[in-house]
Amino acid sequence: MNFLAHAWLAQPGDDGFLYGNLIADGVKGSDLSAWSPSVACGIRHHRRVDAWVDQHPSVMMAKHRAPQAQRRYAGIALDVVWDHFISRQQEGASQHQLIDRCYRLLSAWPAPQRLATMMPVLVEHDWLRRYADFDFTCRAVAGIGQRLSGPNRLAELVPWLREDYTALEADFSVLWGECREALTSDGKTS
DSSP states (O other): OOHHHHHHHHTTSOHHHHHHHHHGGGOOSSOOTTSOHHHHHHHHHHHHHHHHHHTOHHHHHHHHHSOGGGGGGHHHHHHHHHHHHHHHHTOSHHHHHHHHHHHHHHHHSOOOGGGTTHHHHHHHTTHHHHTTSHHHHHHHHHHHHHTSSSSOHHHHHHHHHHHTHHHHHHHHHHHHHHHHHHHOOOSSOO
């Protein structure tokens, strides 16, 4: 659910590559033959980024600090929180242009079934810009938890996100610098 992070890492690529990065969480399986080569390349890039980020020491430390009862869900919450920090760090015209490009693609091309109802809401309510507001980010985390079965473990993580904010921001700074250096792509070498 870290749309902004994936958009920044994919923004040098063409629209298909960027779109693939944005919708990859909604695509299941390894057979990507239904997608154009550029979109499929974007989906593969998104998956490579996710695997790299999940193993990063900063992410592992942050997850370890999460309350044990909700630790299993911390990665989902952290993905959204990383977009909050990106939104604050990358403020300016370049970010607005990138967000407008994302919204244009998400409005023009149909999202996969699993994301079909969420994408129009994301665009209409300007989530990518609103992530700069931490209260909005926390509501988004809790909202994702409502879509999961059982108790809302993501909502239960919100107090920890608030308490650990400074440490999470430090984790993000290390993570994002290394991630941008290692994983920014134009889709031609993914």
